[in-house]
Amino acid sequence: MYQKVSTNLNFVDREKETKKFWEENDIFRKSMENRKEGPTYTFYDGPPTANGKPHIGHVLTRVIKDMIPRYRTMKGYMVPRKAGWDTHGLPVELEVEKLLGLNGKEQIEEYGMEPFIKKCKESVWKYKGMWEDFSGTVGFWADMENPYVTYDDNFIESEWWALKEIWNKGLLYKGFKIVPYCPRCGTPLSSAEVSQGYKAVKERSAIVRFKAVGEDAYFLAWTTTPWTLPSNVALCVNPDETYVKVKAADGYTYYMAQALLDTVLGRLATEDKPAYEILETYKGKDLERREYEPLYACAGECAEKQHKKGFFITCDNYVTMTDGTGIVHIAPAFGEDDARVGRDYDLPFVQFVDGKGCLTAETPYAGKFVKDADKDVLVDLDKEGKLFDAPKFEHEYPHCWRCDTPLIYYARESWYIKETAVRDDLIRNNNTVNWIPESIGKGRFGNWLENIQDWAISRNRYWGTPLNIWECEGCGHQECIGSRDELEKRSGNPAAQTVELHRPYIDEITMVCPDCGKTMKRVPEVIDCWFDSGAMPFAQHHYPFENKEIFEQQFPAQFISEAVDQTRGWFHSLMAESTLLFNKAPYENVIVLGHVQDENGQ
Ligand SMILES: [Zn+2]
Ligand SMILES: [Zn+2]
Structure with missing residues (x-):
């Protein structure tokens, strides 16, 4: 049954042979199929930005991300692992701006929001093939044929549900705060982003x-x-x-x-x-x-x-x-x-x-x-x-x-999630997680949660999940809309069932103010794309509109693994949303990896 292991050192050829065997025999799919009845061991794959190229650091994360699920599979577990793509946000817009020779928001609006959005959507797939080849070559198994995509309308509708839950708890509010602000991009920056750009x-x-x-x-x-x-x-x-x-x-x-x-x-x-x-x-x-x-x-x-x-x-x-x-x-x-x-x-x-x-x-x-x-x-x-x-x-x-x-x-109006109100829950949920190394979870991440600030989730941009709040032009009355059904009911517009959930399309749908009878329009903001990735446990299944059972079976994840720079990124957005919505940690075991430098020390 076993082939004798050859003593030659031609590893690349041997890898290629194995890869070919896996592909030809559809081994990944079979490994899931055969264990359908087995216990579930869920792995969440943090979505890479599709319009960025894979780099050397991704080799290490992909190896670890594969090793634990593979081990569990060999132990008889069914290990669902949907690949995902992070597709919204300013990096995508900037790339398209460059491509079109535009500079800043004024020129984007002159060019037209609709063609601009279309370009953004196209551009996120630029390196998809490269990512797929790369994942195959390092032997990373994940369901890349049915990935979750954060710009998908169903994904967005699930986020709307989540935001409405948060709104109903009184934890989504419009505030006035001093923010670090880039006057060229016309957008505030997070503290993590600011820390990347200090110069004497x-x-x-x-x-x-x-x-x-x-x-x-x-x-x-x-x-x-x-x-x-x-x-x-x-x-x-x-x-x-x-x-x-x-x-x-x-x-x-x-x-x-x-x-x-x-x-x-x-x-x-x-x-x-x-x-x-x-x-x-x-x-x-x-x-x-x-x-x-x-x-x-x-x-x-x-x-x-x-x-x-x-x-x-x-x-x-x-x-x-x-x-x-x-x-x-x-x-x-x-x-x-x-x-x-x-x-x-x-x-x-x-x-x-x-x-x-x-x-x-x-x-x-x-x-x-x-x-x-x-x-x-x-x-x-x-x-x-x-x-x-x-x-x-x-x-x-x-x-x-x-x-x-x-x-x-700069003083800016911005929408915030009141994380300060759930600080104790965040800390308690984090304490249930097995962090490897422990110092990241208890130290770096734990300390940060102790001093958590409200999360500024709005962005004054175009390509992102539209913030689902409608505001009255007359009296300022606000409503948060949690689904297509609700939008149709409130607007009386059947297009609400099919309209693409992006600017500028969604902004066409208006409703009547119950207080003063004037028109209510969606606020212009889109949301932080970190909210997208933090929503993946439920939004990848279009929960709660569909797949309730699958979600419940696959939440929380038994295992995730990312590099240490995700403490303020994905580790946080997952924990924040999971705490606000389910008051539970979204992951049980985390392996945090250091950074890998390439031959140029980057
Ligand atoms: Zn800038
Ligand atoms: Zn009104």
Whole structure:
């Protein structure tokens, strides 16, 4: 029955022979068929991005992904393993943009959303053949003939069901948050994406004179982003630190932190004159609510329109004595700390930058990209005698990992899943998982879950699962739609049963607002494609619309395996959705793999 193992070292030929035998005799299918009655051992295959090429790292994952299921098969288990393809998202759109010679959202909309979407759908299959050959060559068995595809309408309908479940629990909401934002791509980035793009840059920072109201003195404040100064609405000091009022050698009277006096003012000293003379000393808290004159008239006007008081000193512990002057400029639209201070003090909200990263018409710098406006701001302030200094400043600044544009921190409306509300469930479910190595599950992943933030799931793009929320133009009433049936019922439009569940087609379906009778339209957002891959346990079976039994038999997975970079990716999205929907871990055993470098060290 067994062939004698040959002693020659011609492994490639031997592999090819085995592969041929498997193919000709349909061994994979038979291995499942023969064990139909056996116990089930489920493996979930994390879907690779179909429009990316397989690389050396995939060899290791595919080998491990095959080895455990193969062992279980040999032990008599039926091991379902559907291959899958991750097909939505910005990487696909970017590739199509490049292909068509388009740059940015405006040009996409000019080109037309429908032809653009069609190209996206085509493009995801570019490397399908390469993936199939590759999987065959490394001996990876999976059902590649009937894969799940995340852009499939049934897959999307299952996601709609899931989102509606989450909505019904009150855990899907529209929020206003400061996000790292790429002005070229026109989309916010996740923290994982931001961490991929830090670069050291040398820029001009600004130390600015803010004129105190009612006295001939100035608050000296420092910023690394001069373009945010037209949107300034407050200054901030640390309530517990010591601040001073000094007469400086340049003739001005300044307020600033005592600890930084020499660093900032030291250069003013001359042979017969000290750099400064201390007039008074304060705790930061003493300066709270002191007023100053708006640096830019446009910000003052904007605050007035909102009937909100700004342009005074606020207190917050985030202000440090390591850089600058100990007084920080506050623009709530452009920083997380700024936004928090803005909420605490009910400051006006001034956002003089548009979605393309350009200064708006209210400012003297209309149409200028933020980083280019820096210079103009400095020149203007200098002319008006408001610039104390513009020291060069070197820091690590995040850039878009896709297009290399400097990111900005920017207030955006976004849809969130309130994961903070289920943090304890996430931790408890994670503790049921057998992680190999254990340190990833308990350490890296576990720690991250302990500090979980709400999941920003919306993307202002085109090629993705459309967010299934309809909003009234008149009164803002919102409804979440969980299925085609429900959409047909609410819209009265039979096309709801057959329409492709993508933009722009789905946006044609509108409904009537039950509150005010006006038209309700779908919100323009699509969702994070990580939600797609996290939905694969149920969406691959079109659950709960079909295949209830199969889903229940194959959930949770006994085994998954991916590289360590999936802690914030697939490991998370699976765990989050499974916890929110079933309050159960979606996987029982995980083998986490390190990274493999190719001959170029990549
Ligand atoms: Zn970008
Ligand atoms: Zn309404």
